Amino acid sequence: MGSVWHQNSSAVRKRIQSHQFEDEGGEEYEASTFGGFTDYMRRKKLKLQNLDAEIRSSASENPPIFRGVVAHVNGYTQPSLQDLHRLIVSHGGGFLQYLSGKTDATHIIASSLTPKKREEFRRYRIVKPAWVVESVQAGRLLPWDQYRVVDEGHAQKVLKFDNGRILSQTNSPQSGYREQSMASWYTSRLQAAEATNPVGSPSGQTAGSVLGEKQPNLASQSDYGDFPSFSMDEAGNVQASQQTNIISSSQDHESKQDELSHKTVSPRREVPETKLPAPQQASPSKGEMTSEEYNAQLLTDPRLRNSSVVNPEFIQQYYRESRLHHLSTWKANLKAQLQSAAAQKSQSQSKRAKPVAGARRYIMHVDFDCFFAAVSTLKHPHLEVKPVAVAHGSGSGSEIASCNYAARAHGIKNGMWMKGALQACPSLQVVPYDFPAYEEASRKFYTAILAIDGIVQSVSIDEALVDITELCLQAGGSDGRGVSEGSIYREQAKADEIAQALRATVKEHTGCAVSVGIGGNILQAKVALRKAKPASQFQLKPDEVLDYIGGLTVQGLPGVGHSMGAKLEELGVTYVKDVRELSRERLTSSLGPKTGVKLWEYARGIDRTEVGNETIRKSVSAEVNWGIRFVNQTQAEDFIRSLCDELHKRLVESLVKGKQLTLKVMRRAADAPLEAVKHLGHGKCDILNRSVMLGVATSASETLGKEAVAMLRSFGISPGDLRGLGVQMTKLEPLNSGSPRKPDGSQQQLNFKASPVRASPIRKSIERPEDPDEVDSPSRGESETVRSVPSMHESGHKPLNVSGTQFIIPSQIDPQVVAELPNDIRSKLIAQGRSRRDTRSTSPCPPTRPRPRPTGSAELPPPSQLDPETLMALPEDVRAEVLGYYTRDSSTPDDQPPDPRTSAPTTNTTTITATATNPARPTSSSSSSLKLRKPTTPTKRRRGRPPVIKSSLASTLTQAKFVLPHSPTSASAPASALALASAPTADQPSTTEISADFLAALPEDIRLEILEEQRRTRLLQRPALHPSAHARPPTTAQTHNNPNPAPNREKTIQLPPLPPRPTFTSKRLSSLPDLRNAISAWYHAFNPPAPGRVPDPEQSSASTADTEEGEGDDDEDAGPFDEDVVSLARYLKRVVLEERDLEKAVAVVRWLIWLVENDYPGIGSDGFIDGGSTGSTSSQSKLEASSSQEDAFRPPSPSGKITSPGGLQQQRRRQQRRELRRQRAGKRWGDAVRIVKESVLEAVGDRGLGEVEF
């Protein structure tokens, strides 16, 4: 298998998921059985069907304690949904089976919530089931607040272990009522305790211990406490006591086992204690260090550093050692190879008349016995009869990929963690992986299988399905339909014979045993294999099918895992035969149409699936959820880009490109310790994902990297809390048309029609021949990714729904064009096109809405001629310009009316052709070609504010942006999108590059940051150039043109927040980098960081622009927009009330204060209070009052303000105005601070918390 294979390509669809990763609990893959998982969502559905009526009627004399309460139960709950329902309804309450977005449930009952749900229910009172139970017991409605589901679902997770089972997971359904019930405050206490006890403390398990349950040893798999690396001691002890035996590959002998065991004893790792040397910290509430600090310390150990993401070669190194990665890769390659072989075969020989309709069939399922273990053991013959397991080491968190039958006799299973395995079998021998040997054995195995004249389908590296119907029927001498006993006998004998021969062959060539299951269909072959298993074969005859299958456990059926097993159990099913008691309807209503039918059929031995069906790849992805320990955002972003390079490589290998990119993130759960149980493992996490529709299918790593980074930023996750990252491409298309990369991709042949291709150069940058990749996305900033564009279609051209108005799309932009824009830009343009969707989905995507633009922007201008592809193909800076132009427009509606641009543009000179880039998109675009209008004016403009950020900024700041981080907002909030990060960013292409002058004028820290960013960008880009497949044009040179490598433009500016400042950063803030970023960007947008703005060409232009608007005026634009302020205030309030993260809110306020104080001493802190009115009310009024003014500033605002465009004023005048404006700005910022502060205080009051100091 190691050979090289190719594949074909494509089609579309798919995405990733998000949920909480619970597993830690059991063995990851099979072994499981952990009790609790059972329910899970099944209930979700079942419950929905009860009717209140019955309940009510049945219980009437209960005190109506729930009068006024309308509840909805989410997820698994200990008193079951039905019970809760009954309790509530019978005690005067209302119950909603479904929560239609806007309905009115007053309370949500849940024991825990997934991040998604959490977000979805953000506006409700979320209480634990105990509230209901205890209220009923008490005979009165107890205060719900005491039963809050803390934080997110995670919070309580800790408590979960209840029955001795390990439920580690957050939501795992299982928790018993008890834990759920006591939870509430109790829970919080525990959490607090935990928090306090940082990582290191060996006691990491505080929670567990407190509860006392902690589970027995087996807990091993739980991420909660068990053998966290920290508690190495524990682990060590355990190990020591057991003495593991590791066989080195070269020599075997158990004798050496001791080495390892010994070492374990020492507590080596940096012990927890270290943990806190923490410098800053100081913070009160959580006395722990931040995740970044922790990671930094952790990485002090060179060995750890080497095995974590910080190592540049981490990805390669990791994949080289990842068995699961190998399994997946092998499988994909085998599949491709076999499919292509089959295709060729069928082509050459037309044969294959399918067996007649109702004919008997003979299918073999062939599989190596404990594959890895068997092959690895070949090198250690003497271990053959001992319990052996294949793993990377004998440490407690090492996973057993495969274990032999001797080991299984002790209860060990594949996927189990070493700790548990050693407990079950102390004498377990651990042998190392030998991937090349597995490939070799597999190669021989497939060779033998392919020698059979049957239809082959690979299942995995060690497993295959072979349809030998034809061979058997031939041997039997019938068409397979007759009932001649003689024929049937001969057929069956033939099948056995084939299997026998195959097993002998494989055994002979590989030295390992394979077992064969034979049956009349895939299902039967598969279940027969189980019985065949150790080194044998078994043919399940037709007349034995029902009995045999009926005696299996439902989970023994393919496709039935813990979740479905639990649902079935709830339906009273344990064995397959029990399924037969259920009607098809019952099954389909409980499990879904397809699943229900499939199960019904499986229970009767029916399976219509054919062997060898061809399939086309629908997605390509790359992810790493181990070893992820970042100290800062840059590392995270660099890593993501590396992953994108990997993804790019895989896309090219598969000859596909895709239109939808999805980022998957594993974030340390709120209640998870900084150190996972498993060494460098992800531990308990929340899984989040977000996707973007790329207007054009691509495989360019730079594009992927930018989009992925943007999405990552939009999550606003503290880098130290990241535990896993992945990128996936879907909506695949063949790479065919243009070469994937050609240097210039220029021409995608197919597409562009129109204009001759030439790079257009708008502006300087042109020169770069651009690599397609480089060009791709124009802006980089963090934009929020809007995935929106929901409607986009395959062809890509479904217009976005830019429905109307919301976006202001500049006049002439064609929706299609918009659709094609890179997402960050697009998002700006489009605000929320998807708002609806947003709502529901998780994504916090921000529908960024541009500021409220008064304008009716709604109308889209006549379609422009911008060819999206073309646009994508442009060099980044050029594209930025173009986009900036649009952006600008959007912001300034005024201009539009006339639409000068439109017309103009068209005519305009430069046509951008696809210069580079990806082209490929065939068809599509051909039609449109766009022309740009003048590039020259970059437009930077924007209201008088600062150069950078333009509208985007504005938009960003609007509510949309300040959305609670983790979750997507629920429907209600329009704002859901968050994209904080993005906001600042930049969209603004206008700014394009950063001039030297401008840089010079920046504060040192910022400047360094920018430079660093640029450097990084450059580095990254280059590499991309060589991607194996194609060589990219060395174009890089281009960069030179601009003083600043283009890409960064403003974005850079906003980038990172300056470390220096915020002292308060120490705390939680660090976890909100994006938030701070957004605030900084927002603030600096109005208050340029550099003392005096510098005259820089770019800048000046920017300022000029400012002037334009601003000037016209007066400065009204001197300060922040009220709506942004209000938005921030609201957001923070939500942070306090819903996210319940007061510290974060306070930190943000402080950050703002700090910024303001810096520029306007005295105003930010207290001074503001005087002038302002007091009370929130006043603040409001104030806002309103000012608002009128402000409108003027807004770019979009329709008010005619805009005025003199040309505004080139003289500097003096400008200066004067500037000063004036400065004063006003100071006042406005002071007001902003006050408003925000009050909002937080108000929230604090609502929560009944004590006072807060800013």
Next chain:
DNA sequence: ATCCTCCCCTAC
């Protein structure tokens, strides 16, 4: 009805 997105689940 049918499609689409976003998950969840399963398998090795």
Next chain:
DNA sequence: TAAGGTAGGGGAGGAT
């Protein structure tokens, strides 16, 4: 120490 990847099936629920 450990290397917890990856793709497809399918359900829920909204849009069409």
